[in-house]
Amino acid sequence: MPWPLLERYPELAMLNPSALCTLPTPVEPLPGLGANCWVKRDDISARPYGGNKLRKLEWILPDIRREDAHTVVTLGATGTNAGLATSLLCQKEGLRCDIFTFPQPDSPVVRQNRLAMQQAGARLHDRGSLLGAALGWYLHPGRLKRGYYFLYAGCSNPVATLGYVNAMLELKQQIDEGLCPAPAALVVAAGSCATAAGLLVGSQISGLNTRIHAVQVAPTRLGPFSVCNARLTLGMAHTAWQQLGEPGELNPHLLHWHDNYLGKGYGQASELTRQAKTQAARQGLLVEDTYSGKAFAAFSAISQQQPGPTLFWHTFNAHPL
Incomplete structure (x- = not known):
């Protein structure tokens, strides 16, 4: 079943998700970066166009x-x-x-x-x-x-966040099947924040309690509007938590926010992203300047800083248009 979320919460069946993706997406090792480096291939989630959307x-x-x-x-x-x-x-x-x-x-x-x-x-x-x-x-x-x-x-909207709660439960199934180790850290690009929010909720309800490293790729605010920040992500995660009717409290400490890869702004390439694109290409992955390149740069650094398995959640489309 492509939606383990519905197995856990059968009352959500009324949302009736449509099968647009080929799930589960693969999880693969990245041996060129170290024995503890892995990637979740949402870049090939669907055809003709993949990615996290x-x-x-x-x-x-x-x-x-x-x-x-x-x-x-x-x-x-x-x-x-x-x-x-x-x-x-x-x-x-x-x-x-x-x-x-x-x-x-x-x-x-x-x-x-x-x-x-x-x-x-x-x-x-x-x-x-x-x-x-x-x-x-x-x-x-x-x-x-x-x-x-x-x-x-x-x-991004409240129902969309559930797509990535489901994705984290999918990852838990792959771990249980022995396809990859349980990651101590998961690195993902954060733009509109629904992906990171869903992974955060999924991390806790799955029992993995993986640290979600969200890499900021857009401005924090636009005048009175909250655009891309940890507070917004936690707010979206709390909304999803309430939708699921989970008892207890969401653990905000599982979210680790990184604002030091944004560089000069949204879509602005930096030396770090250029290096990340080259490094990712050596692993057979396509990343770009706006989202995935900045997240991969963070992944490269984080995977060297902590001892446990580190997972890069790849959100960019890999298929040629």
């Missing part, structure tokens, strides 16, 4: 259907991975897709994603700043009409 969309798509929406409105950077995943899903489902975008540094990945979104029929509403894109999304006239589904950046 598809796990979220498995739980979001039924929500879209329940609301009988004809248009999905989302936001992201110029080359948003979440926007691309959403636009491909909308194309498949016969839905319209509006994406409000804000500028990010140009790169081959950005240009490729943008072209693919346009080819999938998405309507791109370019704004000159993150604030402008956010206001376009918040003030969209469809909020006063039926048939519009508003999806936050990164394909």
Whole structure:
């Protein structure tokens, strides 16, 4: 069963997730980095487009259907991975897709994603700043009409977080099957924070109690809006915890937040990310400047600093578009 979360919480069956991914995704050793280094291959989670967004969309798509929406409105950077995943899903489902975008540094990945979104029929509403894109999304006239589904950046909302609670339970099954050791540390990119929040909840309810090292890749705040920080991640995790009806308290100390890999800003490459891309390529992994490159740089350092097994949760799409 691809959703061990539903085995543990059968009352969640009403959410009726859609099978968009090929699960479980593999977990593999990275011998070139050391005997205790492993990777969870969500980069090949689905075809034609993989990465972490598809796990979220498995739980979001039924929500879209329940609301009988004809248009999905989302936001992201110029080359948003979440926007691309959403636009491909909308194309498949016969839905319209509006994406409000804000500028990010140009790169081959950005240009490729943008072209693919346009080819999938998405309507791109370019704004000159993150604030402008956010206001376009918040003030969209469809909020006063039926048939519009508003999806936050990164394909993140409360039901999406459950996709990564489920993913952590999937990892626990793989550990129980002897496919990998229980990681002492898990490293993942944190953008809109739903992935890290879900892994945090899953770490505790699975009994693994793995430390979740979330690597910040976006600004902490945008004016009054909380964008990417530990407090937001914990808030999303608490919401998921309450959805599950878990007794006791979520342990916030399992979350280790890293803000020292952001560099000059969102999508800005640094010497660390350039080194990480080269190092990852030697292991047969494709990472980029915005999310996975910064997370892999952190993974390389963390795996050398602590003695137990360290797992890199790979969130970027590996399939050529």
